Amino acid sequence: MPPVRSVPLPTECLRMIFQNISNDTHCLHTCILVNRSWCRNAMSYLWARPLSTASKHYKLIRTYISCLEDVDKLLIDDQVVVLPDLPQPLFDYASYLTEFRYHRLKWAAELWIKIKDELASSSHNPKAFEITKALSNLLMRKCSKLDTFSIYCEDMPDYTIFSKSPYLSRINKFSCFFSDEYTYRYRECSRNTLDLLQFLPTVCHDIRDLDFRQCDSTQVNLAMKDIIIAIPNLQNFKYYGSKDLIYREEIILLALKSQTNNLSSLFLCRVLINDAIYEILSGCVNLETLVISDCKCSLSIISSTKTKFNLKKLHLELLYHTKLLIQKFGNDNLRSLYLNTLFKNICQTILKSCSNIVEFHCNELKSHESGNLFNLLDNLNFLEKLTLTDMVLGVDSGTDEFYDSLGTHLPPTLKYLNIGQLYKPNKVFGIDQFHHLLKNCKASLETIIINQPIEYNDSDLEHIINYTKQTNSLRFLGLNCLRNNHQQRFKELRENFDVFIIPKYDLKNW
DSSP states (O other), X not given: OOOOOSSOOHHHHHHHHHHHHTTOHHHHHHHHHHOHHHHHHHHHHHTTSGGGGTTTOTTHHHHHHHHOOHHHHTTSOTTTOOOOOOOOOSSOGGGGOOEEEHHHHXXXXXXXXXXXXXXXXXXXXXXXXXXHHHHHHHHHHHOTTOOEEEEESTTOOOTHXXXXXXXGGGOSEEEEEOSSTTOOOOSHHHHHHHHHHHHGGGTOOOOOEEEEEOOSOHHHHHHHHHHHHHOSOOOEEEEEOOTTOOOOHHHHGGGGGGGTTTOOEEEEESOEEOHHHHHHHHHOTTOOEEEEESOEEOHHHHTSOOOSSOOSEEEEEOSSOHHHHXXXXXXXXXXXXXXXXXXXXXXXXXXXXXXXXXXXXXXXXXXXXXXXXXXXXXXOTTOOEEEEESOBOOSGGGHHHHHHHHHHHSOTTOOEEEEEOSSOOOOOOOTTHHHHHHTTOOSOOSEEEEEEEEOOOHHHHHHHHHHHXXXXXXXXXXXXXXXXXXXXXXXXXXXXXXXXXXXXXXXXXO
């Protein structure tokens, strides 16, 4: 659940003013004079993870270029790039970085060049590579607070830019991605990626989280295996197999044998879960979170004995064997369950194997499965959080009936309701749906999120206000409104009922 709060956190305010102060010297000078301590905290927040939104904040590239020193500029081919003459920066921005993401830094550099040079496209632009190379050198020299490091095999510079950093050894999260995992080519930049992967085990001993994507290079997969074995205490592992479904798990996943006593979270996508992999799973006695997405499971492992660990979170996104896997992994301690199908026999299995869940997420609920959902809700006595995404409810005429029934069947224990269309274009929540959802709702909801672009009318907001008056429970409301014409209603909810309005950009984080 999101943290309890009734007013925006300072970080949200900082994010909103970021674009105004990062490129406005006068404004920044004013902030410094008014409150030096506040300004230092602002810079520490704004520049800790700027690359997480590089597509929006491409202007940070200009600021980072102003921070380049002679040792960084020497890496730039002056026949390719002529650096702009920029004023000295007010802060040592690079020193605040805690999260380095090479691909987002490069994308931001490409976008900056595209806008500056008025180009139709700047993808694979040599100017972007030269600038990214120099900025990587700057950031790796300065980032004394680094904890997250992510690389992208495409267009990586020489690995010594990273290996010479005195701070690389402190990372606790590492990710390695490939744009095309089954056509890895031995160009110079590909070799640079391999060199870096082979170097990491010599210095990175504090990694807790790993995120790998398989490629068709045996050398790369062996280097990833060596990283797993070299880490003394791997806790969270995320692994994506090949999109061509040619399974090569014998190289990487078998290395998890060395981590069975440590792993607490395991994410597997496009993996063949055979007897060897299941043996590793069975040995993970401290595993609390298991995600199995788009995988194939051997029938022999499904029919074998149950696992010894007690999961708290189970995420199954499969076409087959969902019921059998719930039987295998379900237990009285399971608290969170995510499914993408909800047949009747699956509901019966949930109630038998893991009826104590407090969080349930159903993806792609079909019209013919709605009765199964309602029956499940009637029998989950501890459910507090319900998320329904990408539902397919059929014709529009059936949605009113669905929300009438949903409101009736929401358990009294429920505190959080999230309805969203994340990937599917179907619109299953529209005008007047709040009336159908809330009129018979027995739950005292604290959080309501409708993350689907909708053009609401005043009566929709009136239904929310009336529900808030009746229950005095609502504390957080998130609506993906198409138009910004409900500010007066939002103000009433804030001032009269202490309801925090979740910003649209933050809906996915709640």
